[in-house]
Amino acid sequence: MILYDYCRSSAAYRVRIALNLKEVDYQQVPVSLLAGEQGSAEYLARNPQGLIPALQDGDLLLTQSLAICEYLDETCSEVQPLLPKNPADRAKVRAMAQLVACDIHPLNNLRMLKYLVSELGASDEQKIQWYQHWIYQGFDALEQLLAETADEYSFGGEVTLADLCLVPQVFNANRFNCALDSYPNIVRVNANCVKLKAFASAHPDLQLGA
Ligand SMILES: N[C@@H](CCC(=O)N[C@@H](CS)C(=O)NCC(=O)O)C(=O)O
Numbered sequence: 524m525i526l527y528d529y530c531r532s533s534a535a536y537r538v539r540i541a542l543n544l545k546e547v548d549y550q551q552v553p554v555s556l557l558a559g560e561q562g563s564a565e566y567l568a569r570n571p572q573g574l575i576p577a578l579q580d581g582d583l584l585l586t587q588s589l590a591i592c593e594y595l596d597e598t599c600s601e602v603q604p605l606l607p608k609n610p611a612d613r614a615k616v617r618a619m620a621q622l623v624a625c626d627i628h629p630l631n632n633l634r635m636l637k638y639l640v641s642e643l644g645a646s647d648e649q650k651i652q653w654y655q656h657w658i659y660q661g662f663d664a665l666e667q668l669l670a671e672t673a674d675e676y677s678f679g680g681e682v683t684l685a686d687l688c689l690v691p692q693v694f695n696a697n698r699f700n701c702a703l704d705s706y707p708n709i710v711r712v713n714a715n716c717v718k719l720k721a722f723a724s725a726h727p728d729l730q731l732g733a
Pocket residue numbers: 531532533534535556561573574575576586587588589624632633634635
């Protein structure tokens with residue numbers, strides 16, 4: 524498989540963790556967000572949204588990190604399931620994953636931050652305030668959900684899709700100096716996950732182009 528990737532893309536970070544957990548051999552092709560390569564004609568042919576990641580599996584080209592993670596889960600179902608078996612539990616795990624991927628991350632995406640600064644004239648300080656605001660609002664809710672479901676990981680004692688979203692979001696929160704003291708469940712789950720090899724080797728600092 525080929526992952527069109529960027530080291531600090533948190534959506535790609537989710538997929539790197541999934542590929543590692545599933546023990547899939549894959550090749551990384553870096554697409555630099557800093558250089559704007561996501562907007563090149565070559566990349567737009569792979570993902571018309573101009574967003575990273577995209578995953579190529581033979582002739583199949585997939586976009587959207589959660590869709591890719593679920594594809595990997597279904598096609599490599601014998602290794603480390605990412606979703607519980609029970610429908611109610613699956614819905615809870617997906618809700619935590621989507622809280623991060625659909626309701627925090629898009630508000631703090633690069634194109635959003637660029638628009639705030641270049642089109643709406645936000646200062647650097649306002650940009651950081653915006654970024655932290657949406658993290659805190661999302662983490663307030665996630666912390667409450669985790670209080671019900673978390674043990675070692677977001678949903679009990681097994682790694683799930685929720686953890687694949689939580690860890691990159693905590694990485695972003697730390698990059699933007701968010702105070703995480705009032706989120707003991709988030710901090711604990713993150714610390715447990717990053718000890719695992721699949722998470723550790725997906726870390727942004729260890730990727731091509733980092
Ligand atoms: N919902 C998409 C989001 C993908 C996304 O926003 N990727 C970011 C990097 S984390 C990106 O490519 N941003 C480019 C930009 O904002 O111009 C997914 O989960 O794959």
